[in-house]
Amino acid sequence: MIRTIIVDDEYWVCQLICDLIDWNSYGFEIVGQAYNGEEALASISSQKPDLVFTDVRMPGLSGLELIEKCQPLSPDTKFVIISGHSEFEYAKSAMQNGALGYLLKPVDPEELTDLLSSIKSSFSSVQRKALEDEQLKRQLLDNRLKLKEQYFLSLLxxxxxxxxxxPLALINDKCSSAFARGQFQVFQYTIDSSVALEYFDASLSAISGRFYKDLSALCYDLVSVKLHTSVVCMANFQEAAFSEVNRTARDIFYFFKQNLPHIPDCRVTLGIGCVSDQYISRSFVTAREAIHARIQVGTNRIIDLSEAPYDSVSMDAYFQPKDRQAILHYITGTTDKNAQAVIRHIFEKCFYRELPNPSVIMKLVHAVLKYIYTLPVSNNLDVSPSAPLETAWSTAEALSSREQILDYLTCLLEEFKALCAPPDTSATAAQTILAYLDKHYQKEISLNNLGKLVFLNEKYVSELFKKEFDVTITDYIAGKRLEEAQRLLLNSALSITEIAEQVGYRDPKYFAKLFKRRCHVSPAQYRKMYK
Incomplete structure (x- = not known):
């Protein structure tokens, strides 16, 4: 609706114009009437209407003077002049001052509706142009923001x-940023939960948006990048703003610690990096080390390395030659130790003692991963792991407890051993899985349990079975269940619901659907046709 005020020094004229047509049906809403120039000026100043119909001659403040005085008070308000024949020169002057049109008294309903149609079209055009300009402005800002985020993500x-x-000038030129000489500090917010990664995306975006919103007024510029299960945020600010920036970043942490109810078992950790005015990367590194330290000190807290970042620690004392030998011997099958024992022995040196740097655990994880991935090349083993080293490291960084680290590296070690094992060993594992499925097909069977049965990674178990028997584990189980269902339909008096439960389906409708897809008839029809 176009909000409209009617101004005339004669009450009955104002009322007549209001009642002359159905204003709402034309897209106009009468929001006020005024009966002299001063009263109109006050009403326009407070209500900021879109349109004003005003008489030219009024006591005290004329229509032309009203238009002039309203320009600084409500610059977007438009005017239409109402005048008598003898006042046409006034109307002409008003048109020159920006009035949209004029009406002669007495006001003719047809002339009024024609004018309203013209004005509405004009307003729509202006509003559409303003909307297009706003959308273009927003798109340009979004593009600049994406360019900045992509630049920093590639560096990370x-x-x-x-x-x-x-130099800062080159960075600003590359990503249309406005970083300036001052202080740089990185805040890394990490979400830990047992649910799948896709549930995190909306929450990470919310944290990023809140960071931009709450800190933009305090900073020269800032950037926020989503990385795996984290949001890595960098702020660039004057030294005097340090306390306010840090307080605000912490407030964001406390807000999201309390407000991520849609993610089960959710824990949020904030890692605060050191302040830097020269080596910006140092703040990124220390914020990441703070997040890595949650393995040692716990999650759902703020870990602040801004004032006393730890010195770098050599891995020689934690990942020794004998540890490398133990991994090699396990993968090549020249030791009696299992994968879990090998990994636990390596990590007990940092799991159960006071550490000079709480991020040592993740440094050791990285060292172990790098060594495992170099083994196939250095020992001429024809091995293609399911994921590259970069993906394995990303997965490890998302782990938040010691047991998760041990389980993950144990599975990875088992996968590499299986990949390096002779073909007959793999075949034996596939036969073991087949025998287990034949015996337990009516029960709930997970890949994780099958992996534990043959000491292999669950992903590799699925690939191994498919390669050996040319059928997926899921399809094989379904086939066994339906074969047994066919036998029971012909050789027992059990109901179809009882048969479905006996072969492993709790939902008889789902069982009937699968049965018909395989046998092309329903269970009842099959029993009737073949019994």
Whole structure:
């Protein structure tokens, strides 16, 4: 609706114009009437209407003077002049001052509706142009933001230390940013939960949006990048703003710690990096180390390395030559130890003692991963793991407890051993799985349990079975169940619901659907046709 005020020094004229047509049906809403120029000026100043119909000659403040005085008070308000024949020169002057049109007294309903149609079209055009301009402005801002985020994301994935090689002017030129000489600090928010990663995306976006919203007024510029289960946020600000920036970043943490109810078993951790005015990468590194430290000190808290970042720690004391030998011997099958024992022995040196740096555990994880992935090349083993090293490291960074680390590296070690094992060993594992399925097909069977049965990674179990028997585990189980269902339909008096439950289906409708898809008739029809 176009909000409209009617102004005339004669009450009955105002009322007549209001009642002359159905204004709402034309898209106009009468929001007020005024009976002199001063009263109209006050009403326009407070209500900021879209349109004003005003008489030219009024006591005190004329229509022309009203238009002039309203310009600074309500610059977007438009005017239509109402005048008598003898006042046409006034109307002409008003048109020159920006009035949209004029009406002669007495006002003719047809002339009024024609004018309203013209004005509405004009308003729509202006509003459409304003909307297009706003959308273009927003798109340009979004594009600049995406460019900045992509630039920093590429550095994080490649080597964040590269950022220290570029002057700020070059960085600003590359990603249309406005970073300035001052302080840089990184805040990394990480979500830990047992649910799948796709549930995190909306929450990570919410944290990122809140960071931009709450800190933009305090900073020269800032950037927020989603990385795996984290949001890595960098703020660039004056030294005087340090306390306010840190308080705000912490407030964001406390807000989301309390407000992520849609993610089960959710824990949020904030890692605060050191403040830097020269080596920006140092703040990124220390924020990441703070997040890594949650393995040692716990999640759902703030871990602040801003004032006293830890010195780098050599892995020689934690990942020794004998540890490397134990991994090699396990993968090549020249030891009696199982994978879990090998991994636990390596990590007990940092799991159960006081550490000089709480991020040592993740540094050791990275060292172990790198070594495992170099083994096939260095020992001429024809091995293609299911995921590259970068993906394995990303998976490890999302782990939040010691037991998760042990389980993950144990499974990875088992996968590499299975990949390196002779063909007959794999065949034996496939036969073991087949025998287990033949015996337990009516029960709930998970890949995880099958993996534990043959000491292999669950993903590799599925691939191994398909390769050996040219059928997936799921399809094989379904086939066994339906074969037994056919036998029971012909050789027992059990109901179809009882047969469905006996072969492993709790839902008889789902059982009937699968049965018909395989046998092309329903269970009842099959019993009737063949019994």
């Amino acid at each position: 994935k490649e080597d964040i230390c590269l950022i220290d090689q570029f």
